[in-house]
Amino acid sequence: xxxxxxxxxxxxxxxxxxxxxxxxxxxxxxxxxxxxxxxxxxxxxxxxxxxxxxxxxxxxxxxxxxxxxxxxxxxxxxxxxxxxxxxxxxxxxxxxxxxxxxxxxxxxxxxxxxxxxxxxxxxxxxxxxxxxxxxxxxxxxxxxxxxxxxxxxxxxxxxxxxxxxxxxxxxxxxxxxxxxxxxxxxxxxxxxxxxxxxxxxxxxxxxxxxxxxxxxxxxxxxxxxxxxxxxxxxxxxxxxxxxxxxxxxxxxxxxxxxxxxxxxxxxxxxxxxxxxxx
Amino acid sequence: xxxxxxxxxxxxxxxxxxxxxxxxxxxxxxxxxxxxxxxxxxxxxxxxxxxxxxxxxxxxxxxxxxxxxxxxxxxxxxxxxxxxxxxxxxxxxxxxxxxxxxxxxxxxxxxxxxxxxxxxxxxxxxxxxxxxxxxxxxxxxxxxxxxxxxxxxxxxxxxxxxxxxxxxxxxxxxxxxxxxxxxxxxxxxxxxxxxxxxxxxxxxxxxxxxxxxxxxxxxxxxxxxxxxxxxxxxxxxxxxxxxxxxxxxxxxxxxxxxxxxxxxxxxxxxxxxxxxxxxxxxxxxxxxxxxxxxxxxxxxxxxxxxxxxxxxxxxxxxxxxxxxxxxxxxxxxxxxxxxxxxxxxxx
Amino acid sequence: xxxxxxxxxxxxxxxxxxxxxxxxxxxxxxxxxxxxxxxxxxxxxxxxxxxxxxxxxxxxxxxxxxxxxxxxxxxxxxxxxxxxxxxxxxxxxxxxxxxxxxxxxxxxxxxxxxxxxxxxxxxxxxxxxxxxxxxxxxxxxxxxxxxxxxxxxxxxxxxxxxxxxxxxxxxxxxxxxxxxxxxxxxxxxxxxxxxxxxxxxxxxxxxxxxxxxxxxxxxxxxxxxxxxxxxxxxxxxxxxxxxxxxxxxxxxxxxxxxxxxxxxxxxxxxxxxxxxxxxxxxxxxxxxxxxxxxxxxxxxx
Numbered sequence: 001x002x003x004x005x006x007x008x009x010x011x012x013x014x015x016x017x018x019x020x021x022x023x024x025x026x027x028x029x030x031x032x033x034x035x036x037x038x039x040x041x042x043x044x045x046x047x048x049x050x051x052x053x054x055x056x057x058x059x060x061x062x063x064x065x066x067x068x069x070x071x072x073x074x075x076x077x078x079x080x081x082x083x084x085x086x087x088x089x090x091x092x093x094x095x096x097x098x099x100x101x102x103x104x105x106x107x108x109x110x111x112x113x114x115x116x117x118x119x120x121x122x123x124x125x126x127x128x129x130x131x132x133x134x135x136x137x138x139x140x141x142x143x144x145x146x147x148x149x150x151x152x153x154x155x156x157x158x159x160x161x162x163x164x165x166x167x168x169x170x171x172x173x174x175x176x177x178x179x180x181x182x183x184x185x186x187x188x189x190x191x192x193x194x195x196x197x198x199x200x201x202x203x204x205x206x207x208x209x210x211x212x213x214x215x216x217x218x219x220x221x222x223x224x225x226x227x228x229x230x231x232x233x234x235x236x237x238x239x240x241x242x243x244x245x246x247x248x249x250x251x252x253x254x255x256x257x258x259x260x261x262x263x264x265x266x267x268x269x270x271x272x273x274x275x276x277x278x
Numbered sequence: 279x280x281x282x283x284x285x286x287x288x289x290x291x292x293x294x295x296x297x298x299x300x301x302x303x304x305x306x307x308x309x310x311x312x313x314x315x316x317x318x319x320x321x322x323x324x325x326x327x328x329x330x331x332x333x334x335x336x337x338x339x340x341x342x343x344x345x346x347x348x349x350x351x352x353x354x355x356x357x358x359x360x361x362x363x364x365x366x367x368x369x370x371x372x373x374x375x376x377x378x379x380x381x382x383x384x385x386x387x388x389x390x391x392x393x394x395x396x397x398x399x400x401x402x403x404x405x406x407x408x409x410x411x412x413x414x415x416x417x418x419x420x421x422x423x424x425x426x427x428x429x430x431x432x433x434x435x436x437x438x439x440x441x442x443x444x445x446x447x448x449x450x451x452x453x454x455x456x457x458x459x460x461x462x463x464x465x466x467x468x469x470x471x472x473x474x475x476x477x478x479x480x481x482x483x484x485x486x487x488x489x490x491x492x493x494x495x496x497x498x499x500x501x502x503x504x505x506x507x508x509x510x511x512x513x514x515x516x517x518x519x520x521x522x523x524x525x526x527x528x529x530x531x532x533x534x535x536x537x538x539x540x541x542x543x544x545x546x547x548x549x550x551x552x553x554x555x556x557x558x559x560x561x562x563x564x565x566x567x568x569x570x571x572x573x574x575x576x577x578x579x580x581x582x583x584x585x586x587x588x589x590x591x592x593x594x595x596x597x598x599x600x601x602x603x604x605x606x607x608x609x610x611x612x613x614x615x616x617x618x619x620x621x622x623x624x625x
Numbered sequence: 626x627x628x629x630x631x632x633x634x635x636x637x638x639x640x641x642x643x644x645x646x647x648x649x650x651x652x653x654x655x656x657x658x659x660x661x662x663x664x665x666x667x668x669x670x671x672x673x674x675x676x677x678x679x680x681x682x683x684x685x686x687x688x689x690x691x692x693x694x695x696x697x698x699x700x701x702x703x704x705x706x707x708x709x710x711x712x713x714x715x716x717x718x719x720x721x722x723x724x725x726x727x728x729x730x731x732x733x734x735x736x737x738x739x740x741x742x743x744x745x746x747x748x749x750x751x752x753x754x755x756x757x758x759x760x761x762x763x764x765x766x767x768x769x770x771x772x773x774x775x776x777x778x779x780x781x782x783x784x785x786x787x788x789x790x791x792x793x794x795x796x797x798x799x800x801x802x803x804x805x806x807x808x809x810x811x812x813x814x815x816x817x818x819x820x821x822x823x824x825x826x827x828x829x830x831x832x833x834x835x836x837x838x839x840x841x842x843x844x845x846x847x848x849x850x851x852x853x854x855x856x857x858x859x860x861x862x863x864x865x866x867x868x869x870x871x872x873x874x875x876x877x878x879x880x881x882x883x884x885x886x887x888x889x890x891x892x893x894x895x896x897x898x899x900x901x902x903x904x905x906x907x908x909x910x911x912x913x914x915x916x917x918x919x920x921x922x923x924x925x926x
Contacts (some may be wrong), residue, residue, distance in 0.1 A: 057529055095529075099524035106546045116531040150408035167531065308764030312773065316780040345814055427912075430852045431904030435863050443894075447887040494663035497750045564769040568860055572883075582772070585865055586779045597778045605769045 004031040005175060005207045006054070009068035013049045013231075015135055016061050024049050026231040032175075034203065036208040038218030040240070041228035047211045050228070051177045055092055056084050072174065080125075090120040093168040094177040095197070098184035110136075110148030113161070113167045122170050130136070135166040139196050158189030162196060164259025169200055175207040183213070195200035215242075215253050279321060279541025281350060294617065302610050307359070309602045312596045315356050316343075318351075362599065368592035372585060377596035385470025385600065388570065388577030394497035400555055400564075406505070407512020411520060412539055422509055431504020434565055438572035440497050443491040453491040457572040462488050496573045503559040503565060512547075519543040545617065549619045551557045556612025560605040567601075636746035655917045662913020668906025675722040682717035686874045696889045706891040709881065713893065718899045722872045725903060728789055728858045733794035733847050740800025741843060746799065747836045748808030748826065753858065765798040774857055778866045785874070788867040792857050796850065800843055807839040841918045849911035852904035859900050875900050 015024040025046040032035075041047045053064045054268065067211065069076040077082070096102040104112055113132045117123070123131075136144035139162040139192045152160060157181055161181060168176060173216075178197060182190040201208045212218050218225055219239050227235035234249040245251060255268045325342045346357060361367070367377035410422040440551050444453045453459065456510055458473060466473070466480045473489035478508070518523060520543050529535075530540040567579035574580065586591035634651070638644040649897075656662050674747060675682060691711030699706040708796035747758040777791035811817060812835075820830055848899035862876025875896040882893030 008329045053528060057526060085532050085534065087532070095531045096523060098523070102526070104524040104542055104546070107542075115528075115533065117532060119533050130354055154334060164527075167527075304760065305764050305767050308761075309768060312768065313776065316776050320896060426906045430908050431856070431858050431901050433856050433863070433876070433879070433897060433900050434813070435860060435876075436893070436900065439879065439883060439893050440890075440897070443886045443890050555906070560769070564771050567771060567862070571864065582775065586775060587865060589779070591779070594776055594779045597771050601772050602769055605772075606767050608768050 004033050005072055007031040007068060007070045008054070008066060008094055011050065011053060011064070011066040013046070013053050013058060014063045014065075019046060024231050025053065028228070028231075028233045030206050030226055030233065031192045032209065034174075034205055034207050035221045035224060036198075036210065038222035038225040039209060039211045039219050039228060040213065040215050040225060042213060045227050045228040046231040048179050051179050051209060054093060054175075054177060055080075055088055056232050057088075075159070083257065086120070089116055089168070089173065091173050092175045092177070093171070093173040095161070095164050095168050095178060095181045097108065097180040099152065099155075099157060099164050100184065102164060105152055106153075108148065109150050109152065109155065109163050112162065113148075113170055116167045116214060117170045131170065132166075135170045136163070138169075138200065139163070139166045140192075141166075157185050161185060161189075161193050164201070165197060166248070169204070172204060173206065175209070176201060177211065179207045179211045180213070181210075182217070190217075197221075216257055295622060298614055299404050300529075302606065305606050305610070306603065309599065309606065310362060311355070312441070313598055313602075314355050317358075317595055318596075319590060328480075367596040367599070370585065370596075372588045372589055372590045372593065377592050381578065381596055381600050383471070384576060384578045384581045387473075387575060388563060388566050388579060390472045390474060391493060391497050391569070391575060392500060392559065392566055392578065394493055395500030396504055396555065396559045397561050398501025399508050401556060402501070403505040403508030404512050404551065406545060407509040408516055408539065410509065411516030412512040414517065419457055419513075423514065426506045426510035426513075431501050432501065433568075434481040435568040435572050437499050437502070438496065438569050441499055442572070445495055451497045453488065455572075456562055457492055457576055459492075496569050496575060500562045500565060500569060501556065504555075504562055505559050507561075508551075508554060511549060514541060515547040515550055519547055539604065549616050553616050554618070555613040556608050556615075560608040563601055563608075631903055642650055652700045652917050656913050659913040663822060665906045665913060666907025668902055669910060672722050672726060672903055676726045676867065678722050679723055681757055683713075683719040684715035687710065687717045687720035688871045696885060696892065699891055705829045705895040708878070708892050709885065714878070715912070718875065718896055721873040721875045721878065721896065721899065724785065724901075725855060725900075726870060728785070728792075729760045729851050731789045732793045732796055732854050732858075733851075736796040737787070737800050737847055738842055739793075740797035740802075741836055741839055742831075743810070744801035744804025744806075744807050745831050745839065745840050749812055749831055749835060750803040751809075751812075755805075758801070762801045762805075763793070766802070768795070770795040770853075771860065773865070774861065775866065778861060779870055783866045783869060785868045785869070785872070787853040788858055788861045789871070791861075796854065799850065799863050802864060803842050803846055804836075807842055808835050811835075819893060820867060837857075838841040845911060845915045845918060848907055848914055851907035851911070855904050857901060857908070902908070 009029045009030065010027045011025055011028050011029070011086065012023055014021045014023050021050075024044075028046075028050065039050060041045045048091075048275075049058065049062075052058055053066075055072075056064065056079075058064050064076050071087070074087070077089070077171070096125050103109070107115075111128070113135060117131060118128055133144040136147060139186055140160065141162055145187070147155065147159070147163075152163075152224045154195050155163065161184075164183075176197070182193050185193060194217070197208070197210075200206075208222075210218055210222055219242050222239050225237055225239050225242060226233050227245070227247065229249050235245050235250045237245055242250075243254070245254065252268070258267060294449045325338060325345060325347060339348075346354060365378050367381070369375070370380055371381055406422050406425075410419040438516075440553050442454065445451045461483045466482050466485050467475050467478060469476050473625065474486060474493070477483075477486040477489055520539075523541070525543050529536045535543070535592055536601055548561060566577055568573075570579035571583050578601060580599035582594060582601070584590075585597065632643065633647045635643065635647065638647055658664075672679070689712065691707070693711065694707055695709055695711040697703055697707040697711075703713050703715065703825075705718065708714055708717070711897035718872065743758055743762065747755045750908055773795050774791040775790075778787050779795060782791065793840075807892040817830065817834060825833075858867055859874075859876030859879070863880045865877070868874030868877055870881070878896040880895045882889070885892045886894075
C-alpha cells in the first residue's frame with residue numbers, strides 16, 4: 001500500500017470556556033486513502049470539528065494540536081497560512097451543511113462557483129464561464145445558463161446544495177469533506193445529492209470524508225466508518241461489517257435505527273450508562 | 279425573464295414608490311403639524327405682537343380676525359400647510375427679510391460643512407470598523423470601541439471650543455471662527471453658495487485655501503461624531519458577517535483573506551451601511567446647530583439659534599422645517615436605496 | 626455565605642422567589658465581571674453621592690462670588706480654578722451634578738412610561754390602534770430630536786422645566802417601539818390567554834402582565850439614552866435655553882467660559898469633563914446591561 005492521502009495522529013481540538021478548556025476532539029487518529037470514509041456521531045461528538053481542523057479553519061480561541069497531520073506528504077500542522085490557503089479548495093475542499101447559509105446571498109451562483117476556480121487558476125472570463133456551466137451540468141442542473149445568473153435565494157435547497165458541490169469540486173481537489181451535506185435538505189432530494197457526490201468522487205478518484213449523524217446513510221455511501229462519541233473514535237470498521245460492531249454506543253445507534261420491516265412497537269433509546277464508564 | 283414577470287416587478291415597483299411617497303408625505307404632514315402646534319402654543323400672543331399690549335379689545339379682535347386666528351384650528355392648519363407649500367414662511371423679525379430667502383442664503387454653508395464632515399466620517403469610520411471587527415479584542419479594537427463611546431458622550435460644542443483653543447489659538451494649524459477671512463470676503467461671486475466649489479470654479483486658489491482652512495476644524499469635529507457612529511455600526515455588522523457560514527465557505531475555497539473580508543463579508547453590508555451613513559449625515563445636519571454656534575458659522579444652525587434667542591418664531595419654525603425636511607428625506611431615501619440595492623429585498 | 630450562593634445558583638429552584646433572586650444574582654455577577662460596566666456603575670454611583678452630599682463635598686458655595694479672585698487657574702485651593710465671577714468651579718461642578726441627575730431622572734420618569742404605554746397598547750390591541758399609534762411614533766422618530774427640542778423650548782420659554790418637557794417629548798418614541806416589539810412577541814402566548822380567560826380586563830393585562838415583561842429592554846435602552854439626554858440638556862444650557870444663571874448647570878457653565886477659552890481654558894473645559902465622565906458612565910453601564918440582559922440586541926443602536 002502506498003502512503004495514505006491523509007494521515008492524522010492524536011488530533012485534539014480545545015475551546016476555552018468560563019469553566020476551563022473543553023476538549024471537543026480528544027486525541028483521535030486515523031488515515032485515509034483515495035477511499036470513502038464515513039464519520040458518524042451525534043451532534044457535539046466532535047465530528048464537524050474534525051472536518052474543519054483538517055482544513056485548519058478552527059477560528060481562535062479554538063486551538064488545534066496534533067502529533068501528525070499529513071496530507072499527500074505535506075505536513076499540515078506546520079504549514080504557513082499562505083501555503084495552507086493554496087491548498088484549500090484546490091486540493092482539500094468541503095461541502096457544508098445548509099446552502100441557505102453557506103452560499104453568499106449577494107453573489108450570483110455562477111460568480112461564486114467561478115471564484116473557486118479563479119482563485120487557484122486565473123483564466124479568461126469566457127473560459128471561466130464555460131467551465132462553470134460545464135460544472136453545473138455535471139451536478140445535473142438543467143439550464144445552467146439561467147441558473148448561473150441566479151442569486152442563492154432564488155434556488156431551492158437541493159439545487160443550492162448541488163451548486164455548493166459544483167463550487168467545491170470545480171478546482172478538482174483530491175479530498176472532499178462533506179459535513180452533513182444533506183441534513184438540511186428535503187428527504188426527497190437527499191439521495192439525489194449524495195448520488196452526485198458519490199459519482200463525482202468516484203469519477204475523479206478522490207478521497208471523501210462524509211460526516212453525518214445518519215448511520216444508514218454513511219453505511220450506504222462509504223467504504224469505511226468511524227464512529228465518534230464525546231470527541232473520541234469509539235469504533236472503526238468496514239461499512240459492510242457494521243452489523244458486527246462491538247462498541248455499545250455503535251450497537252445502541254444501530255438498534256435505534258428504524259427498519260423497513262419494523263416489528264418493534266417502540267424504538268430503543270440510547271442507554272448511555274453502558275459506555276459512560278469507559 | 280418572461281414579460282409577465284417584468285410587468286409584475288414594474289407594478290410592484292410603482293406600488294413601492296407610491297407607498298414611499300405616502301409615508302414621506304405623512305411624515306412631512308406630521309412635521310408641519312408639530313411646527314404648527316409649536317407656533318400656536320407659544321406663550322407670546324401673535325396678535326399682541328402686532329397690535330401692542332395697549333390696544334383695545336375691539337382693535338385686538340379685528341386684528342385677530344384679520345390674521346385668521348379666529349377660524350377653527352383645522353382650517354388654520356390647512357392654510358398654514360398651503361403657505362408652507364407655496365414657500366411662504368413669513369418674515370423674520372431679526373433680519374427683516376422673508377424667512378425663505380434667509381434659509382436659501384444660509385443653507386449652503388451648513389451643507390458644505392456637513393458634507394465634508396460625513397466624507398471624513400466615512401473615509402475613516404468604515405475602515406476602522408472593519409479593522410476592529412477583523413481583529414476583535416486587539417488593542418485596535420479597544421481604541422476604536424472607546425472612540426465610539428466617546429462619540430456618544432462628548433458634547434459637540436465643548437469639543438468645538440477645545441478644538442479652537444488647541445488647533446487655532448495654540449498650534450495655529452487652522453483658521454479661526456467664521457467661514458472665510460474678511461479680507462477674502464466677496465472676492466468670489468457666489469454661484470452655489472458652497473465656498474469650496476465657488477472658489478474652485480473661479481480659479482481663486484487663495485480663497486479656496488482660506489475657506490478650507492476655516493472649514494477643516496468644524497468639519498473634522500462633525501466627522502468625529504459620524505466616524506464614531508459609523509465605525510461602531512460597521513464593526514457590529516462585520517462581526518455578524520464574519521460569523522456567517524458563507525464567509526467560511528469562501529475560506530474553504532482558498533480565497534485570500536483580504537478578499538474574504540471585503541468581497542464576502544463587507545460587500546453584503548454596504549447596503550446597510552448606506553442607511554447608517556444616511557442617518558449619520560442627517561444627524562450631522564442637526565448637530566451643526568451646536569458646531570455652527572461655536573464657530574460662528576453662518577449656516578442654518580446658527581440662524582436657528584440666533585432666532586431662538588430673539589424669540590423670532592417665524593425664523594425658528596422655518597429653520598426647523600428645513601432641517602426637519604432634509605432629515606426626513608435623507609432618512610427615508612436611504613431606506614429606499616436599501617430596497618433597490620439588496621438582491622434579497624429586490625425581488 | 627456559600628450556602629446562600631448555592632441556593633441562589635440552584636438549577637432547579639423550589640420557589641418563584643428563589644428563581645427570580647437567582648436570576649438577578651446571575652445577572653448581577655455577570656455584570657460585575659464586565660470591567661466597563663463596573664466602571665460605569667461606579668461613575669453613576671459617584672454622581673449620585675455627589676448630588677446627595679453636595680454641600681459637604683463642595684469646598685465653597687456654588688454661587689458665592691469672589692471678584693478679587695476671578696479666573697484663577699487650578700490650584701490646591703481651587704482644584705478646577707475659578708470662573709469670571711470668582712466662583713469655585715469644582716464646587717459648581719459638584720452642585721451641578723444635582724441638576725444633571727434631576728434632568729435625566731425626570732426625563733426618564735416622564736418619557737419611559739408614556740412610551741411603554743403607547744407601545745404596549747399598540748402591540749396588544751393591534752389593528753387600527755396599532756397603525757395609528759405607530760404611525761404617530763414613526764413620525765416622531767424620523768424628526769430631528771435636538772431641533773425639535775430647541776423649537777419646543779423656544780415656544781415654551783427658556784428654563785430647566787421646559788427643557789425637561791421638551792427632551793421628554795422627543796425621547797418617548799423609542800420606548801414605544803421597544804414595548805410594541807416585546808408585546809407582540811408574547812401577546813398570543815398561553816399565559817396571556819390564561820389571564821384573559823380568568824376575566825382580567827385589558828387594562829389589567831397590560832399593566833400587570835405586559836408592561837413588567839417590557840421592563841428589562843426598556844431599562845437597557847433608557848440607560849443607553851441617558852448620555853444623549855445629558856448632551857441635549859447641556860446643549861440647551863449652552864445655548865442659554867436650559868437652566869438659567871446663576872444655576873451651576875454644566876452646559877451653561879461651558880457657555881459662560883466660552884469667552885475665556887483662549888486664555889483661561891479651565892473655565893470652559895472643566896464642566897465638559899464632568900459631562901463626558903457621566904455620559905461615558907451611562908454608556909458603559911448600558912452596554913454592560915445589554916450584554917448581560919439581552920445579548921441578541923447587541924449594538925442595535
